[in-house]
Amino acid sequence: MKKSRLYVCLLAGSALIYACGGGSQKQSAESTDTAVAEVPAEVVVDSVTLEISANDNMQFSTDQLKVTEGQVVTLNFKHTGKMPKESMGHNWVLLAAGSDPAVFGAAATTAPKTGYIPQDKLEWVIANTPIIGGGEEVSISFQAPKAGYYKFICSFPGHWGVMQGDFVVSPR
Numbered sequence: 001m002k003k004s005r006l007y008v009c010l011l012a013g014s015a016l017i018y019a020c021g022g023g024s025q026k027q028s029a030e031s032t033d034t035a036v037a038e039v040p041a042e043v044v045v046d047s048v049t050l051e052i053s054a055n056d057n058m059q060f061s062t063d064q065l066k067v068t069e070g071q072v073v074t075l076n077f078k079h080t081g082k083m084p085k086e087s088m089g090h091n092w093v094l095l096a097a098g099s100d101p102a103v104f105g106a107a108a109t110t111a112p113k114t115g116y117i118p119q120d121k122l123e124w125v126i127a128n129t130p131i132i133g134g135g136e137e138v139s140i141s142f143q144a145p146k147a148g149y150y151k152f153i154c155s156f157p158g159h160w161g162v163m164q165g166d167f168v169v170s171p172r
Helices: 002-037 101-108 119-124
Strands: 047-054 064-068 072-079 093-095 125-128 137-143 148-153 164-170
Touching: 047 064, 093 101, 101 119, 101 148, 119 125, 125 137
Parallel strands: 047 072, 064 164
Antiparallel strands: 072 137, 093 125, 093 148, 148 164
């Protein structure tokens, strides 16, 4: 009888250990599945590359650029002329909606140390390139603003009046 009790106790203990061990493996597998299911999908960034140039005749190669709101814009800007930046420098400045190109251009003439970007008008600037001379090129990246119509200009002294265009941002 003592042997019977011993076998029953061993059998009950084994069953208890097996039951506890089996449950934790199943729970662990479920946790792994849950963790895998919660990994976010890869985010796809919508981007566009724009090309624009300027020459020694104070002309942009286009007077209109189009993008979609929220896109990451890479703007490649090239000075196709031969004159140095001190006498015929060009930049590309995207102004915020409602900004007055004439007021910005006038203020820019007093800002040679900051690339003709007036520091008291920084809130008017969405994006800009530095001033470049003949044969130089530069690239910038920025996020397209909300849908609407914006102006871009060259802020080198005296250029903004003839060197400007429309930056059209379409809704998604």
